[in-house]
Amino acid sequence: MTRQVVIVDYGVGNLQSVARAIVGVGAEPIFATTPEQVEVASIMVVPGVGAFGSCTAALHSHGLREAVLAVIASGRPTLGICVGMQMLLDESEEFGTHAGLGLIAGKVRSIPSTGADGEPHKIPHIGWSGLQPNQVDWQGTIFEDTEPGDACYFVHSFAANPINPSEVLATCDYDGRVICAAVQKDNLVGVQFHPEKSGKVGLRILSRFVNAR
Amino acid sequence: MTLKTRLIPCLDVMGGRVVKGVQFVDLRDAGDPVEAAIAYDAAGADELTFLDITASHEGRDTIFDVVARTAEHCFMPVTVGGGVRTIEDIRKLLLAGADKVAINSAAVNDPDFISRAADKFGNQCIVVSVDAKQRLSQTVGGDNRSEWEIFTHGGRKPSGLDAVEFAVRMVERGAGELLVTSMDRDGTKSGFDLALTRAISDAVEVPVIASGGVGTLQDLVDGVKEGHASAVLAASIFHFGTFTIPQAKAYLRDHGVAVRMDAPAAA
Numbered sequence: 001m002t003r004q005v006v007i008v009d010y011g012v013g014n015l016q017s018v019a020r021a022i023v024g025v026g027a028e029p030i031f032a033t034t035p036e037q038v039e040v041a042s043i044m045v046v047p048g049v050g051a052f053g054s055c056t057a058a059l060h061s062h063g064l065r066e067a068v069l070a071v072i073a074s075g076r077p078t079l080g081i082c083v084g085m086q087m088l089l090d091e092s093e094e095f096g097t098h099a100g101l102g103l104i105a106g107k108v109r110s111i112p113s114t115g116a117d118g119e120p121h122k123i124p125h126i127g128w129s130g131l132q133p134n135q136v137d138w139q140g141t142i143f144e145d146t147e148p149g150d151a152c153y154f155v156h157s158f159a160a161n162p163i164n165p166s167e168v169l170a171t172c173d174y175d176g177r178v179i180c181a182a183v184q185k186d187n188l189v190g191v192q193f194h195p196e197k198s199g200k201v202g203l204r205i206l207s208r209f210v211n212a213r
Numbered sequence: 214m215t216l217k218t219r220l221i222p223c224l225d226v227m228g229g230r231v232v233k234g235v236q237f238v239d240l241r242d243a244g245d246p247v248e249a250a251i252a253y254d255a256a257g258a259d260e261l262t263f264l265d266i267t268a269s270h271e272g273r274d275t276i277f278d279v280v281a282r283t284a285e286h287c288f289m290p291v292t293v294g295g296g297v298r299t300i301e302d303i304r305k306l307l308l309a310g311a312d313k314v315a316i317n318s319a320a321v322n323d324p325d326f327i328s329r330a331a332d333k334f335g336n337q338c339i340v341v342s343v344d345a346k347q348r349l350s351q352t353v354g355g356d357n358r359s360e361w362e363i364f365t366h367g368g369r370k371p372s373g374l375d376a377v378e379f380a381v382r383m384v385e386r387g388a389g390e391l392l393v394t395s396m397d398r399d400g401t402k403s404g405f406d407l408a409l410t411r412a413i414s415d416a417v418e419v420p421v422i423a424s425g426g427v428g429t430l431q432d433l434v435d436g437v438k439e440g441h442a443s444a445v446l447a448a449s450i451f452h453f454g455t456f457t458i459p460q461a462k463a464y465l466r467d468h469g470v471a472v473r474m475d476a477p478a479a480a
Contacts, residue, residue: 154216197289200288
């Protein structure tokens with residue numbers, strides 16, 4: 001049977017690209033706009049585009065925060081993308097301080113405005129960057145068939161800074177600054193980049209998430 | 214390893230076909246845009262830009278169809294520009310499958326539109342097109358003005374605005390990226406206006422996409438190294454088969470520019 005993937009639709013950004021990519025890996029995307037629709041998810045994707053504060057506020061105002069937390073707490077596979085990944089952390093410093101879901105210990109902070117050499121570099125960090133493993137072996141993860149150095153598409157000005165290095169699944173390098181590219185804690189995975197915009201590499205990652213198990 | 218320079222083929226679309234002109238006249242047909250997009254994706258392009266140069270409102274709907282069909286096949290970032298004037302225009306393009314919109318005339322006529330658009334959709338999807346031309350010598354002022362002036366309406370209408378000042382102001386308003394096109398060089402194959410590209414890139418924090426004038430692969434390298442561009446855009450050299458995307462990427466790599474080489478086939 002075709003696997004169904006629930007995409008949490010809390011009114012921010014355009015979710016069509018994520019849905020098309022889910023179709024592209026052979027699964028069926030279902031948009032969930034109510035807690036009831038979220039709660040029945042067997043596989044869940046939490047996208048997020050724009051500012052952290054407006055994303056968390058929208059998740060809350062649509063009454064979806066508790067339902068999302070319940071799905072995660074029950075152990076069902078969940079993938080946060082971009083701000084959807086950042087929301088898994090404790091808090092963000094983007095335009096003031098905003099509380100996140102507190103599932104991954106750490107803060108979301110602005111990307112340093114210079115490289116390691118002190119030279120200014122471009123913000124937002126837009127474009128393709130190679131993924132590197134951190135402390136966790138990629139075997140058995142969404143990166144099982146990703147090679148170190150395979151590039152994915154990023155677009156962000158803020159980045160996650162998890163406290164526990166064992167929860168950092170992948171990083172990328174921006175002029176000598178290490179940027180958290182993916183997090184994992186049990187059934188919960190988050191990616192800063194956009195797998196739905198990262199060509200074959202992105203589809204392979206998404207396919208692993210959707211079709212593993 | 215670090216952030217890779219993006220190579221972006223640009224498809225000028227009119228009435229559902231790809232066209233390419235020399236300084237916006239003498240348009241030549243270059244095929245079906247969706248087929249072209251799929252071919253560029255397969256060849257390893259890092260991003261695609263569609264510029265809708267359809268003059269009539271009736272023709273506008275074709276671009277939504279082109280974007281939607283492209284998004285079904287290409288899992289890569291897509292930017293659409295041309296005729297974007299309202300919040301509703303942006304919403305429709307994003308729903309069709311665009312990731313970013315490039316805004317030109319509306320940004321000049323109503324800078325507040327950029328603030329509203331960035332608030333609504335996020336800075337990451339608002340690209341401002343800076344279409345600049347070298348000033349005529351007699352109009353170069355003695356004050357702090359740069360050598361370039363902003364033009365709108367496909368390069369036909371001078372705005373009186375200084376290009377570098379305009380670029381800085383657009384970033385303050387929330388533009389997440391700037392597409393800098395030299396109207397003097399567009400379609401001429403004489404290379405980017407490197408001084409223009411560098412002047413703007415060095416003045417703003419956000420990435421600059423260099424556009425207008427690519428004729429050789431060295432022009433692409435120069436755009437990055439001398440123009441300080443984060444991405445390089447070209448049309449004619451790819452549409453008419455002068456060079457392929459893999460050739461351009463290999464040249465960039467061999468000349469010290471980090472690029473994304475095609476991913477290995479699925480295991």
